[in-house]
Amino acid sequence: MGDPTAQALCEALRRQDWRTARDVLIPVTDPDHHAFCLWAACRVQGVQDWIGEWVDAEPQSTLPLLVRGAHAVDWAWEARGDAWASRTSHEQFREFHRRLTLAEDCLKEVVARDPDDTTARSFLVTAARGLQVDREEAERRFYEVVARHPWHRLAHVQMLQYRCAKWFGSHEEMFGFARTVAAEAPPGTGLAHLVSMAHLELWLKLPEGEDDQYLQQSEVLEELHSAADRSVRHPAHGRYPGWPAPHNNFAMCFALGGDHAAAAEQFRRIGDMVTQLPWAYLDGDDPGTPFAQWREKATGGWG
Structure with a gap:
């Protein structure tokens, strides 16, 4: 979408250059911009194959865990596909759940170590749909984001999706x-x-x-x-x-x-x-x- 920071991040991830990716992300302090950059990073193919190298190289940093977790959310939806649930195979659902569980584990570790990381929390709102968490938990995740950044764009978009009839809400609620x-x-x-x-x-x-x-x-x-x-x-x-x-x-x-x-x-x-x-x-x-x-x-x- 024409954002040079997101573009630089994606290019670094395509090259498997985690050092440059880290250096691109560290100066991004605006919560909405940070979440947007991670949203863009999710769409880079193959990150799951090498991201462990970054996690192992910087075990004290939450950033590689955040990239791994956010990317795994989109990777999970890739496994599920775009079809309605009735046309999605059991194998697809199993892989969908496995990848989302990986995402949740990474993102929850990020917020445990850095409770004010709104990007990790916003991706947990997305994961809530796929893992079919109950309404109370989904809303808790959303309010944990907006308590820290009231008009967080990504979190609001994802909460709207949760409230859609095709997920766990209704047209009226949406x-x-x-x-x-x-x-x-x-x-x-x-x-x-x-x-x-x-x-x-x-x-x-x-x-x-x-x-x-x-x-x-x-x-x-x-x-x-x-x-x-x-x-x-x-x-x-x-x-x-x-x-x-x-x-x-x-x-x-x-x-x-x-x-x-x-x-x-x-x-x-x-x-x-x-x-x-x-x-x-x-x-x-x-x-x-x-x-x-x-x-x-x-x-x-x-x-």
């Missing part, structure tokens, strides 16, 4: 959480975009034909505009690490909702910073294709 956060969070955090995520989650559940009609309803578009005004369209909403994600969410909502003027505004701000989600909902193999098609449609070709 929207209640998104709307409460949107009303209370400072505009500069961008967290009002949780409302767009909630509408996309409901859109995903609807049959083809009804899905786009849902986003085209006047009350839905009105709420999306209000959430955009409190996040991506607010003067305080700058280009923080990960900024393209909320813009992409609103672009897709407005585009499918038929408000091409509002979509065009978001496409103009995005430029070519297309994100995998939400566009992979339209084409899992090539998210850039639906992004480009809808940008062309919304902007008349000048986007």
Whole structure:
């Protein structure tokens, strides 16, 4: 997403150069930026094959454990795949659980040694879904993050996912959480975009034909505009690490909702910073294709 620190970290991890990775991460003190860098690092292939070298080389440091644990969360979801549970094999679930257990062990050791590490705690919120921890424990993990950094972006996104109907919540609970956060969070955090995520989650559940009609309803578009005004369209909403994600969410909502003027505004701000989600909902193999098609449609070709 255009963040040079995250890019440098990923490049170091691809080279298996943990010393450079360490030196990139140590100066990152902002909790949201730190979590974003680890989120990016999760997507580097093969880290699990050599990360033990870093852990053994610096046993007093929590940083290699954090990288190993955060990466293992994404590695676990890779084993599970993207299919619904009914189409996921027992072998996939076993490997999913094994990798998540590794992630939990690493992340829990990090917070035991450094209780204020909000990045480790935010990834424990993610792991809570996969390990099917009870609601009380999942909420405890989330509140441990926000007690230290109240508007932590990654933790809020992951807690919204926990509250989705496809996991352990409901549409009503998901929207209640998104709307409460949107009303209370400072505009500069961008967290009002949780409302767009909630509408996309409901859109995903609807049959083809009804899905786009849902986003085209006047009350839905009105709420999306209000959430955009409190996040991506607010003067305080700058280009923080990960900024393209909320813009992409609103672009897709407005585009499918038929408000091409509002979509065009978001496409103009995005430029070519297309994100995998939400566009992979339209084409899992090539998210850039639906992004480009809808940008062309919304902007008349000048986007």
